[in-house]
Amino acid sequence: MDRAVDELAPRTPSGRHFDQPRAEAAIRELLIAVGEDPDREGLQRTPTRVANAYREMFAGLYTDPSEVLATIFDENHDELVLVKDIPMYSTCEHHLVSFHGVAHVGYIPGEGGQVTGLSKLARVVDLYAKRPQVQERLTSQIADAIVKRLEPRGVIVVIEAEHLCMAMRGIRKPGATTTTSAVRGLFKTSAVSRGEALDLISRT
């Protein structure tokens, strides 16, 4: 397929698109590079399957965060809203293997008491997780997107994840988990608010 006319390919907000033929050719090359025969029966469709998988794993490159946080309504709620244990799968940008775990996302609505749909918080997690990532940046991007769109009094994001690049290769420490947090607004300035949120997050 001519790349220039692949109008249906998903695009980043900046206009770049997922190049399926190029991804398939690269996977075929990789199979050759590791000493495999890409034409043997079991591998014939593998470049297509893997390209499709990457298209899905990096789908967040092609979505505008403001679209995801589009649903906002006035609830006049000025207390904490916290969604815990959101399952999260991302891809380590150093090794292109998974890091996965849970995300906890909380915010205190701003002056106008504006809230967003609860599912939208999980959608923001997905949007930034489905990119080549490092955990620290993923955590900050989720917090900053919520600040930008909802103008809340505070945002707290905590992610706990296991990195397969540390488990299945390299240092080989399966079970080691990494916790990152990003706090904005009230959660940064008030130790009490931050402590309350962290207490709720750590409760099982």
Ligand SMILES: Nc1nc2c(ncn2[C@@H]2O[C@H](COP(=O)(O)OP(=O)(O)OP(=O)(O)O)[C@@H](O)[C@H]2O)c(=O)[nH]1
């Ligand atoms: N800070 C941070 N580091 C990460 C993340 N994901 C992977 N890493 C680390 O990125 C580092 C890359 O180190 P390099 O020395 O360039 O690569 P490497 O030789 O494959 O490193 P090893 O994993 O130690 O074998 C490793 O220490 C990984 O553990 C992440 O989300 N955040």
Ligand SMILES: [Zn+2]
């Ligand atoms: Zn890694």
